[in-house]
Amino acid sequence: MSAETSLIKARGARIELAQVRKEYADSVAVDDVSLVIEPGEFMTLLGPSGSGKTTTLNIIAGFTAATSGTLTVGGKQMQDLPPHRRDIGMVFQHYALFPHMTVAENVAFPLKQRKVPKARRAEMVEAALETVRLGGYGHRRPRELSGGQQQRVALARAVVYEPSVLLMDEPLGALDKKLRESLQLEIKRVHQEVGSTFVFVTHDQEEALVLSDRIAVFNDGGIQQVGTASELYEKPRSLFVAEFLGESSTVRGRVEPDGDGSCLRVGDRTVRVAGRLPEGSAAAVVVRPEHLRAQPAAEPVAPGANALPARVTQEIYLGSGRKLELALPDGTVLLAREQADRLSGVRHGDEVTVVWDVERGVLLDDPSGTTHPPVSGDRTPVAAAEKSGR
Template identity: 55%
Template sequence: MSSAGHAPSLQGLSKHYGSFRAVDDVSLSVERGQFLTLLGPSGSGKTTILMCVAGFVAPTSGAILLDGRDITALPPERRDFGMVFQGYALFPHMTVAENVAFPLRVRKLPTAERDAKVRAALDLVQLERFADRRPSQLSGGQQQRVALARALVFDPALLLLDEPLSALDKKLRAELQEELRALHRRVGRTFINVTHDQEEALSMSDRVAILNHGKLVQEGAPAALYERPRTRFVADFLGKSNFLTGTVREAHPGGFAIAVGATRVVQALDPAAPRPALGTPALLSLRPEKIALLAEGEAADNVVEGRILSWAYLGAGFALSVATPDLGVLRVTLPAWGAPIAPVERLPVRLGWSAAASVPVEEDAA
């Protein structure tokens, strides 16, 4: 297989159904060989975008380009994109090998070449032994790998994945996430994946595009999105977050402070970033794992006192809900191994976090 991936891009893509905007002016370009995930809740337009790229849905306006060439009007069978459908869509009347051979058969490849490619593709997903079985005789994970082999066997310009792991149980999903990632590295092709599972998006992708109500909210590398969400929606959808709403009281290079009720919360700021004006409202996102339990007398940039409202043991850690006088209920997670306290309801605790732990985010546009 050649390793030259192709670079698709969307330009002002929109799809309207009557007055409903399933996709609303989305522009996005994917680099060669990149693993891009479209992430969003159901109804966010992520699948519609994928179907537009695949050619099954005609966009209302905007264009789809591949390496700079406009392919918006091309029917799906002439786009040469591999696609793994939700539920895999394997042909039930064909064996695994026949399924994988299908795209080669319609391209009228000579038999010898076809057989060699089918074998190589089944080899790639470690299913050589199952070549003569029917899809119904395979497990969900195996079916998923057949779908992958079928989508990759004809050296497609792009691989499109529509919630490829959603039908699998949790453990298998984690396994296949790794496999898919490894497969992407091996074949070096451009992958576009659609999912509503933020963990899947974070663990597999080179780049994630977050969608909500048909709009592209933010895109970037998984770590950048997690650490520097731009809006409340992104912070909330990608992982968990506490939100602190207050009014800016002090501002200086490198940071500012807000008042949340009677509590002063300090926030670090990139010196290059614009400073917020005094008296304006501010919203901070604070990840639960970045809050520490402080011992008596221990200091931190921000310290609040509270009582444990409820707690849950998660194996690897504890999830606490801590009621504080000014900041409301804060969610805190801490590793169970070596936890400084044994959680008990109504236990008084001191919480602390550094000024760089939280990030200022924007309220979502209504």
């Protein structure tokens, strides 16, 4: 990259969505989304398909008009501005390169629209292609390149005019796993180099964890939670977030009072949790697999730990360790992960005790359980580990 281009490095713009809503004739695609994305931040909109994340991105781009709500980018109202006047770059899932132009013409396209002089254009195109490590590919046609290379050309085309905001709509969705991983690092590096605000849409939670400064988890048209990867992983505020991000083990039950916290009645057992929910409400305790242990049924349980009887139904070798599937008597399947250097002796088919420290369990409201009437003392139905909203 030439010294000159790095001097006028783009500064990211702040994006503010306030009560944005998008209704179609028979559905609500985006339901009251409010979100502030800081200048230069890498924000990922994560969620299953149909959760409203792509519609939200298209509203920022200007391809979709919001039914109500406001959108500002860099302090400027955007509602009535057409896409070509928004100073936003975008990378599409299927590259959207212009097939009748060479790679260089594709990257030069935004500069041509901005009437950048021809000589300067060539310089900027080469610099942008260098940024995505495709220097010297300018004379080729997009169809002569591999999928990964095409997506890097699309990235170059989106950053060449140094927009204050860069939108990416599942840009790696069409690529295989290996290529995806190397392009993730590439995107992260480009983000640091250009300094624009990045808004990245994906349904792949691993990708979100690798790339993002912060993640907004979408479900059913709304944002469930916004936070850094570790906040979302360690302190999920809803069962949906807990189950969508990373692996989790969920034990469902009903809240019972206790002296210094809450107890959850699970079948004929109770487990203790840190946190409180109203008595009688349906709730779930979520434990990450690395915090669950399986020990032989005969072994005594350490004080301060929760314990439930289970049977090992699956043993999965991971190289770095192993994963155990543990079935509770009611059929709920929990996951436990063990590091290679501290494997327990339990085997497939063993009767075991599942153990976790009370403070490792996150107590969450269980929206799928509210339909059951609270019957105190009775055996509470424990739903199978279905993922709500999927």
